[in-house]
Every structure is written in structure tokens, then in C-alpha cells.
Amino acid sequence: MDVAGHSGAPAYQRIAATYRNKIISGELRPGDQLPTEHEITELFGVVRQTVRSGLSVLVTEGLIVARRPHGYFVRQREHMVYRPQQKSRPRPATPEMDRFSQQIVAEGRTPSQLIEVSLVQAGPELAERLQVNPGDTIVARRRVRFINGEPTNINDSHFPLDLVRDSEIMSPAYLSRGTDQVLAELGYRQDYAIDEIFVRMPTPDEIHRLNLGPGTPVATHYDTGYTAAGQAVQCTVNVLPGDRHKIVFERQWQDDPGN
Amino acid sequence: MDVAGHSGAPAYQRIAATYRNKIISGELRPGDQLPTEHEITELFGVVRQTVRSGLSVLVTEGLIVARRPHGYFVRQREHMVYRPQQKSRPRPATPEMDRFSQQIVAEGRTPSQLIEVSLVQAGPELAERLQVNPGDTIVARRRVRFINGEPTNINDSHFPLDLVRDSEIMSPAYLSRGTDQVLAELGYRQDYAIDEIFVRMPTPDEIHRLNLGPGTPVATHYDTGYTAAGQAVQCTVNVLPGDRHKIVFERQWQDDPGN
DNA sequence: GAGTGGTCTAGACCACATC
DNA sequence: ATGTGGTCTAGACCACTCT
Structure with missing residues (x-):
């Protein structure tokens, strides 16, 4: 043994x-x-x-x-709580911050972000989820989020080019009301989402962007949003270093009480 | 770069x-x-x-x-789909298999299990979740699940001793109707659950039980179940090798449509 | 027997932060 | 200047599997 x-x-x-x-x-x-x-x-x-x-x-x-x-x-590790469920809950009417920043401020820490928008060709992973062909041009809104100056996670949102052309999403500025809201204003209201989480070792690029130490695995959270008609409108890739996050969600029971 | x-x-x-x-x-x-x-x-x-x-x-x-x-x-990897949400959905009236086995058989593969029941002292992680004191005796129902003879994940359920003393749960036999159902029959119906997922490298014990290769991280899924009164009735620790699983769940939107 | 990766020795020089 | 870990050389013997 x-x-x-x-x-x-x-x-x-x-x-x-x-x-x-x-x-x-x-x-x-x-x-x-x-x-x-x-x-x-x-x-x-x-x-x-x-x-x-x-x-x-x-x-x-x-x-x-x-x-x-x-x-x-x-080594010492401190886990921030990551709640994928909360993304589908209503926000305050006039939000000044996204949910990530709200949570960090509530914990008495200081959030910041680096945003970068670019046009890229869809790889097979994103093409399948966004219902486009591999190699098609899509919009990538890449973001590294910091807490107290330390890089904490990667949040890369991707959109089919046709949906967001000439919209605010193409600007690398902070959108306090969130990209989902902008999409809804463009006529693409998100109705449901599929979440997929993979666990793996990081790529060298991720090690660099997140300043990861050796022996730190990451969770990759693919959040793909659909309209009620089933059209994919966005696919967000969150990369969460294992030494800095725990993923939390809750479930209510759906059993027949007579059981 | x-x-x-x-x-x-x-x-x-x-x-x-x-x-x-x-x-x-x-x-x-x-x-x-x-x-x-x-x-x-x-x-x-x-x-x-x-x-x-x-x-x-x-x-x-x-x-x-x-x-x-x-x-x-x-290396080649093949991901089995792991759906934490399905645990809170009704099962067929007369189940012959647990959900894990049902899924594997549906995929045309052969499931098997190794079950081992023992009394252990609660470590801090489990004690906190089961609302007992560290060092208190709890019941551990440890299970390694196999697909086609290959170890695939670890599923260790833990119960406060008082709840399950002398029940079927104490027997290392396969319970086709599931331990949740047995708990309900004992008067501890699970009403909601909190799920926590951590990402880390495996312990040597986990490497041994799951036959993990080097460079394989694991996800640890803590599934803690509560009665409607808020009493913790079970805490199940699932260990999922990153090269063999993807975790999937779905969300419906809860926004105010007038937004 | 040949060839693979697994382990180990006994040295060496380097960059770097602290004293 | 010192001591730390980071990298590298030039050997050696081993267990294992395939032929």
C-alpha cells in the first residue's frame, strides 16, 4: 500500500x-x-x-x-468561492460592478481587470459550442481578473461575429451591466446555459497569465449560453487555478415526497 | 511570452x-x-x-x-460525463442500479464496484460538514467504481453514527435503491444539498486506489445533504480523475423578462 | 541479448537575494 | 561574500520486456 x-x-x-x-x-x-x-x-x-x-x-x-x-x-492555499449558479440570477437594477467585483469588494479586497478584445479564428472546441465552423472568425473578449494585484482567474468570453458586430462588446472597456445584458439589448436574450468543467494541468500560456506555481492544476469552466430557440450566443471560458478557488453550488431536492 | x-x-x-x-x-x-x-x-x-x-x-x-x-x-484521454445535478432528480420506482451504473450500462460499458464500510474518526473537513466534533466516530462507506475493470472514481459516503446505527448502510453490500432512500426510510429525508468542488493533485493513496498516472490532477466533489430542518445527514466525497471526467450541469435563466 | 526507461553518484558552474 | 536553489555533465547499475 x-x-x-x-x-x-x-x-x-x-x-x-x-x-x-x-x-x-x-x-x-x-x-x-x-x-x-x-x-x-x-x-x-x-x-x-x-x-x-x-x-x-x-x-x-x-x-x-x-x-x-x-x-x-x-505551501498555503486560500480558496475564493466560485459560484457558477449565481450567473443566472437577477442582478441589481443599476449595477456598477459585475458579480465578480461585487463579491471581492464585499470581502474587503480590491478587484481589477485587464480586458483585451480581438477577432480570432474559432478552434474546434469553441466552434462546436458556438455552432459555427472551425476557422470562422469570432469575437474574443479576454479578461484577467486580479485581487489585490494578484492574478486570480481568466475569463475569456467568445461571441459569433454576426451577433455583436459594431456593438459595445467590441470595445475593450469595462461593461458594468455585463455582456449578457448587452446581448439581450441586441435581441439575443440568454435563456439557458450548459456548464462544463474540466480538470487538467495548465498550459504555459496560462501559467504565465495567472502566475501559477508548479504543481497547480486548473479547472476550466465552459459556460455556453443559448436563447430560448437554442441558438448559442456566447461561450465563456473561465480558467480557475486550483489553489485559489473552490466551486460551490446548491441543489434543491426534486423527489416525489411520497417516496 | x-x-x-x-x-x-x-x-x-x-x-x-x-x-x-x-x-x-x-x-x-x-x-x-x-x-x-x-x-x-x-x-x-x-x-x-x-x-x-x-x-x-x-x-x-x-x-x-x-x-x-x-x-x-x-497521452489520450476520454472523458466520462459527471452530472452532479442529476443526484437530486427522481429515480425509477424500482431501480436495479444506482445512477452511475445506469449511465455506464447505457453507454455499453460494464460497471463494477468495491465497497468497504468502516467506522472512522471524523477529520476536520468531514466534521465541519457533518456538524459533529472532530474525532467523533462516523460511518464511512467507501467505494471505488470501475468501468470495464479500470478504476474510474472514488465515492466515499459519510454519515453521523447516530443516524445509521444498525441500518443497512452499515453493511458493505450493494444498495440498489441508494443510501439516500435508506436515510429517508430512517426518517432523515434529504431536502437540499451543497456541492463544493476543489481541484488539486492527488494524494499517494488516491494515486494507488485510482491507478493514476503522473500529471493527473483530480477534482474533489463534496456533496453534503441536509434535511429541511438543516440537519446534515450525509457527506459524500467524490474523487474524479481529471483525465477521465468532465463535470456537466445546466442552468435556466431566472432574470426578470422585462429587463 | 538488446534496448527501454528508472535510479543514483560525484562532481561543476550559474543566478539570485540577502547579509 | 555567502548560501540558496537551478541547471548540466559524465559516467554507472538496475528492472523490465521484447525478440
Whole structure:
């Protein structure tokens, strides 16, 4: 079972297991420093490369981070709550902020955004969801959201070009009433949405935009909106770093009470 | 931007970027074999350890797998659809299978399960959700679900001991009508649930139970059920390997149509 | 037996932040 | 200047599977 703990296991796995157990058991707490590579070398009687192999296991597991030139530290994580359900609830009549910003301000933190609008060719993933052909031109409204100056998630909205040509959505300015409202004004009222969540390791581009550390997986949330007639009007790709978010929603029971 | 592509980047990053780009662009397709470590050594003019560093980046990104003694191959993934919403919908009157098994059979595949029931002490995560004190004894009904003999997800249900003592839930047998129904018969009808999804790298135990490859993150889905009075009656922890699942749910709009 | 990846040793030089 | 982790070389032996 606990193969890595066996004395027959490779040395680097024993090193990883040793410090993993100390972290899980609470002996090492978030923010605590591990021994240096040099010290672990002497503790286990192996060369530095072997120590590095062991620690790299814990780095890719997201348990520790290297802070040069200080050493390795137990990682701490703080999850912001992400509620996909709330997107389909009414907003205040005259909103000054989108829902993300409202939530952050309510938590006493400072939100900011970087918005970038461009015309791109639809890849297969987006083409299928937006009911267009791969390679068709679509509008991408790319946004990185920050909390207290730290990049926190990616929110890239995509629209079929025909729907939003010459509308406000084409401007890289902040739309306080939200793109859904603009779409509704253009005659494309969103009636229902399909949410898909994938879990994977980030691409180098995502690592760069979100300033992700090694061993940080991401959730990709595809939110595809449709009119009552079933026409796709937008597909938003949210990329949520696993160490900064938890996804929350609620369900009411629909059982027959006589059951 | 594409730092790893710069000629100034470390050799192992250039190697990783080279094959990552070939995979993303489609030049290398799922199932294709990469050159051997020895061949890449000659292609880049570096020693084997450096090649291994580069390839290990792609392994931990989940893009490739090592199949000894054949070589490295581009990984292929197949996502089963996971619908947390369906848990709160009525089932057929006389179910012979749980929802998971129903779906798998409908897809023409063969489900199976390993069930294990035990009494455990609640850790802080479960204690908080089940409204008990940390260290209190709770009932854990642990289940690994298989498709065609391959482990696919973990489904561990937890109950306060007082609620289910001496009930069928304590037996490690398959309950075709579901534990929710058994709880309802005991007088604890579930009225609503809160779902929380975390994204992280798996623990060694999860790697073992689910036979996970390196670079595979997991989603942890906490499904906590409450009676109408707000009493927590169960907390189920689903562990979903990222390379085998996508999470899907739907939303109807709740806007005021006059908006 | 040949070839694959898995592990390990014993060195070396570097960039970087702190003292 | 010191000490940290980051990268790299040049070897070695091993377990495993295919032929």
C-alpha cells in the first residue's frame, strides 16, 4: 500500500514520503520551512540530485514551494468561492460592478481587470459550442481578473461575429451591466446555459497569465449560453487555478415526497 | 511570452517546449510515440539527464506517458460525463442500479464496484460538514467504481453514527435503491444539498486506489445533504480523475423578462 | 541479448537575494 | 561574500520486456 514508505523504495521516494507525512500530519504547517537540500543530503546520506528528485515530487504535488535563496516552504492555499449558479440570477437594477467585483469588494479586497478584445479564428472546441465552423472568425473578449494585484482567474468570453458586430462588446472597456445584458439589448436574450468543467494541468500560456506555481492544476469552466430557440450566443471560458478557488453550488431536492 | 522557446532558455525547457508544441499543433497525435531519450540526446546535443528533465515536464503536465521499455507516448484521454445535478432528480420506482451504473450500462460499458464500510474518526473537513466534533466516530462507506475493470472514481459516503446505527448502510453490500432512500426510510429525508468542488493533485493513496498516472490532477466533489430542518445527514466525497471526467450541469435563466 | 526507461553518484558552474 | 536553489555533465547499475 504505502509503497513509498518501504525501506525498499527508492531513496527519492522515501524522502518525498517523509516530508509529505510531516505535512499531512500537521508536524509541518503551512508556511513552515523544510531543511535545505544540503541538510537533507546529510540526513539521508544521498547526493543532492537525489534529494532534489524527492522534493520535486512534493513540488509537483503542490505541497511545497521553493523560494530561492531561502529554501523550501510548506505551501498555503486560500480558496475564493466560485459560484457558477449565481450567473443566472437577477442582478441589481443599476449595477456598477459585475458579480465578480461585487463579491471581492464585499470581502474587503480590491478587484481589477485587464480586458483585451480581438477577432480570432474559432478552434474546434469553441466552434462546436458556438455552432459555427472551425476557422470562422469570432469575437474574443479576454479578461484577467486580479485581487489585490494578484492574478486570480481568466475569463475569456467568445461571441459569433454576426451577433455583436459594431456593438459595445467590441470595445475593450469595462461593461458594468455585463455582456449578457448587452446581448439581450441586441435581441439575443440568454435563456439557458450548459456548464462544463474540466480538470487538467495548465498550459504555459496560462501559467504565465495567472502566475501559477508548479504543481497547480486548473479547472476550466465552459459556460455556453443559448436563447430560448437554442441558438448559442456566447461561450465563456473561465480558467480557475486550483489553489485559489473552490466551486460551490446548491441543489434543491426534486423527489416525489411520497417516496 | 513563450519563454521556453527562447534560445536563451535552459535546454530542458527547450526540449519540453519542442514536443509540447508538436502535441498541441497536432503534429504528434494521441498514441504517437516520441523519440527515445537516447535519440533526443543526440538531437539536442545534451546528456540524458537533461533530456529526462525536459520530458518529465511534459509527464507532469499530463501530456505524455512513459511505457517501459517501449518509450514515451502522447497521452489520450476520454472523458466520462459527471452530472452532479442529476443526484437530486427522481429515480425509477424500482431501480436495479444506482445512477452511475445506469449511465455506464447505457453507454455499453460494464460497471463494477468495491465497497468497504468502516467506522472512522471524523477529520476536520468531514466534521465541519457533518456538524459533529472532530474525532467523533462516523460511518464511512467507501467505494471505488470501475468501468470495464479500470478504476474510474472514488465515492466515499459519510454519515453521523447516530443516524445509521444498525441500518443497512452499515453493511458493505450493494444498495440498489441508494443510501439516500435508506436515510429517508430512517426518517432523515434529504431536502437540499451543497456541492463544493476543489481541484488539486492527488494524494499517494488516491494515486494507488485510482491507478493514476503522473500529471493527473483530480477534482474533489463534496456533496453534503441536509434535511429541511438543516440537519446534515450525509457527506459524500467524490474523487474524479481529471483525465477521465468532465463535470456537466445546466442552468435556466431566472432574470426578470422585462429587463 | 538488446534496448527501454528508472535510479543514483560525484562532481561543476550559474543566478539570485540577502547579509 | 555567502548560501540558496537551478541547471548540466559524465559516467554507472538496475528492472523490465521484447525478440
